[in-house]
Amino acid sequence: MFQRRRDLPLAGDPASRFVPGIIGIMVFLSVLVLATTLVLGNAIERWRLSYSVQMTVEVPPSATGHGAVGRVIEILDATPGVVEARPLSDENVAELLAPWIGRDLDIDQLPLPVLVDIRLERPGAIDAEALQSALDREVPGVRVDDGRRWLDPVRATARALQMIAGLILIFIAAGAIATIVFMTRTGLAVHRDTIGILHQVGAQDSYIARQFQTQALRLALYGGVPGLVVAALCIVLIGRLAGQLEAPLLPELALGAHGWIALVLVPVTAAAIAMATARLTVLATLARLP
Secondary structure (H helix, E strand, C coil): CCCCCCCCCHHHCHHHHCHHHHHHHHHHHHHHHHHHHHHHHHHHHHHHHHHHCEEEEEECHHHHHHCHHHHHHHHHHCCCCEEEEEECCHHHHHHHHHHHHCCCCCHHHCCCCEEEEEEECCCCCCCHHHHHHHHHHHCCCCEEECCHHHHHHHHHHHHHHHHHHHHHHHHHHHHHHHHHHHHHHHHHHHCHHHHHHHHHCCCCHHHHHHHHHHHHHHHHHHHHHHHHHHHHHHHHHHHHHHHCCCCCCCCCCCCHHHHHHHHHHHHHHHHHHHHHHHHHHHHHHHHCCC
C-alpha cells in the first residue's frame, strides 16, 4: 500500500511531522488505560468466582469454650448444599493476619474468633441469612460472612473505575480524530493547486482521498507501534514490582493472552481510525469545492 504512486507530496507537509508523536502518546495512554480496565475486570471475575462457592462462619471467643465450634460444624454438615465445613487452624489464621499484624505477634494472646471455612457445592447453594438465623438459635453471636459485606463496595468501585477508563479512551480517540482532521485539512490547503490540476486531468475525489488515507495510516503506525512497545514495557515492569508486594487485596496484574491481544489491537485500531478519518475529511471537503 505504501508503494503506490503518490501524486501529492504529503510526506513533506509540516503538519505531518508531529502527527506520529501525538498518535504515539495517545496509543501509549490508551494501552495503559485499557490494561487497567482489563486487570480490574479480571479481578472482579476472580473475586466473584472465589466468593460464590465459599462462606465463613465466625464463632466469637466467648462461645468457643462451650463446644460451640463442634455444634456449628454439626449444623453445617447437616445443611444441604455444604460440601465441607472445617475450622481454620491457628497457622491458617496467622497466615491471614500476617499482612496486617506481621508474623512476630503471638495470636494466642489475641481474643480472635474461630473461623469455620465453608465450601459450597454450587454458587448460591445456601441462603446466608437463613443460615445465620439457624446458627443464632444454637450459638448466639455467630456471624455468617459470605463476602458481600466487603466485596460489593469493591466491585462497585472497580466498575466506576472501568467507566472512567472508558470515558478516557473516548476522549483520547476524539483527540486522535481531531489531530487527523487538522492534518488532512492542512494538507488539502497546502496542495490545493495540485489537487485542482489532478481534477482537471480526470482524477476523482476517491483517488485523492486514497492518498491522504494512506499517509494517515503510515503516520499512525509509525507513532502507534512505538507507543505500544513503551506501554507494554511499563506494564511488564509494574507487574513485576506489584508481584513483590504483600497485598492480598491487590488485583493480580496478569492480562493473559486475550488481554495482550486486545492491547496489540490498539495501534491497529488507531491506524484504522486515522485512515477512515482522513478519507471522510477529504471527501467532505472536496465535495464542498466548486
